[in-house]
Amino acid sequence: MADLLVYGSYGYTGSLVVDEAVERGLDVLLAGRDRNAVENQAIRQNCDERVFSLDERRLVDLALEEVEAVVHCAGPFEETADPMVEGCLRTGTHYLDITGEIPVFERLATRDGEAENAGITVLPGAGFDVxxxxxxxxxxxxxxxxxxxxxxxxxxxxxxxxxxxxxxxxxxxxxxxxxxxxxxxxxxxxxxxxxxxxxxxxxxxxxxxxxxxxxxxxxxxxxxxxxxxxxxxxxxxxxxxxxxxxxxxxxxxxxxxxxxxxxxxxxxxxxxxxxxxxxxxxxxxxxxxxxxxxxxxxxxxAYRLTRRTAVEIAERVADGDAPEGFQTPAGAFGPDLILDxxxxxxxxxxxxxxxxxxxxxxxxx
Ligand SMILES: NC(=O)c1ccc[n+]([C@@H]2O[C@H](COP(=O)([O-])OP(=O)(O)OC[C@H]3O[C@@H](n4cnc5c(N)ncnc54)[C@H](OP(=O)(O)O)[C@@H]3O)[C@@H](O)[C@H]2O)c1
CATH class of the missing domain: 3.30.360.10 (Dihydrodipicolinate Reductase; domain 2)
Known part of the structure; x- marks a missing residue:
């Protein structure tokens, strides 16, 4: 099983997150909906790739079943968070994203019990915000x-x-x-x-x-x-x-x-x-x-910080170091997380x- 799937891997921030994860030696799957963009990036980074849109439920699940955690980098998350979280709940995959959108945090907080039942961590906001x-x-x-x-x-x-x-x-x-x-x-x-x-x-x-x-x-x-x-x-x-x-x-x-x-x-x-x-x-x-x-x-x-915090948190979550359920960054790892x-x-x-x-x-x- 790979460590992470980065969805929206070829976007501006997704690419930075992939660079960081590869530099840290993590086993990363690259993913997004644009076949050319994902395949070209996969060749450059020497990683495996998966191509799917978020409405292709079966493909979402197949990709998520291959990894411990997803780092979702395809925003605006008001449009994209829900289908990815649904996939994570179905497949028992930890969910992280880099949203800063208040309604997304509040919506995901209401899924705390479902996340606990599925044995997963749902941790939005793993970038500069918040x-x-x-x-x-x-x-x-x-x-x-x-x-x-x-x-x-x-x-x-x-x-x-x-x-x-x-x-x-x-x-x-x-x-x-x-x-x-x-x-x-x-x-x-x-x-x-x-x-x-x-x-x-x-x-x-x-x-x-x-x-x-x-x-x-x-x-x-x-x-x-x-x-x-x-x-x-x-x-x-x-x-x-x-x-x-x-x-x-x-x-x-x-x-x-x-x-x-x-x-x-x-x-x-x-x-x-x-x-x-x-x-x-x-x-x-x-x-x-x-x-x-x-x-x-x-x-x-901010983007330099985001690439580091998102991968640092993802690595810890993939290792099973975070509590299950809805989490905030400092709620899961304490105030000194940022000092690392x-x-x-x-x-x-x-x-x-x-x-x-x-x-x-x-x-x-
Ligand atoms: N919290 C933070 O500190 C922080 C830091 C950085 C970024 N962000 C947020 O992260 C998001 C991405 O920013 P970015 O600068 O990386 O943007 P970007 O360069 O435009 O990349 C966005 C990526 O998301 C994909 N995407 C967008 N809508 C999609 C959808 N409906 N289904 C599937 N893929 C979709 C795009 O794929 P296509 O090219 O195929 O559309 C692309 O891969 C934004 O919402 C931004 O506000 C937050």
């Missing part, structure tokens, strides 16, 4: 065990791949999301802003519907979660202006147009950009008793007392 932030959330929850409020954020550089840009276009007009009192709530785009020192000086940042709004609750049990991305003032203004274009932004005609532009123009970060860029990740917890703790990570560029990735550093500010009347969260306009 491994570093999830590990930071777990670390902060350890530092302040009675925390009831969590804010996470990041300052990323290096650019977007085509698939990430397509997923972003697909979600245009959907607004933002935060978690309050344990429930995910829709909020306007760029709902709150605040100044954050991500680790290299204070910057403006706005709330975004990042995957941790779903996952951090499963990892830490903290019921209030906001996620911020660094954004210059003009980007916050543009995002807020975009709220008024909601119906237009949701229009399928506009989305098709933008997807064509993405396909024509977006190539993803170059090898040099992936090697040289760094990302800054920040997290803050507060307790009702008036304590606050802040921790930070410096990480490699080369190039990651974590720092802690001392825990401080805060004025309970003061809210450290961002402000609404």
């Amino acid at each position: 491994v570093p932030t999830d590990c930071l959330a777990a670390h902060l929850a350890d530092r302040l065990p009675d925390a009831d409020r969590l804010s996470l954020g990041f300052q990323a550089s290096g650019g977007m791949s085509r698939g990430t840009a397509r997923t972003t276009v697909r979600n245009l007009g959907d607004g933002g999301a935060v978690r309050r009192d344990g429930r995910i709530e829709s909020v306007p785009t760029a709902w709150r802003t605040r100044r954050i020192d991500f680790g290299n000086g204070e910057r403006s940042a706005m709330t975004i519907p990042w995957g941790d709004v779903a996952t951090a609750y499963h990892t830490t049990g903290i019921g209030s979660v906001e996620v911020y991305a660094a954004a210059p003032g003009w980007a916050v203004t543009a995002a807020r202006f975009g709220r008024y274009l909601g119906p237009l932004a949701r229009s399928s005609v506009l989305k098709s147009l933008l997807e064509s532009l993405v396909d024509a123009r977006v190539e993803g970060p170059t090898e040099a950009e992936r090697r040289e860029s760094r990302n800054y990740v920040w997290g803050e917890v507060e307790s009702g008793a008036g304590e606050r703790a802040v921790s930070r990570l410096v990480t490699p560029e 990735v080369e190039g990651v550093e974590r720092t802690d500010d001392p825990t401080e007392a805060v004025d309970t009347d003061e809210t450290a969260g961002g402000t609404e306009p």
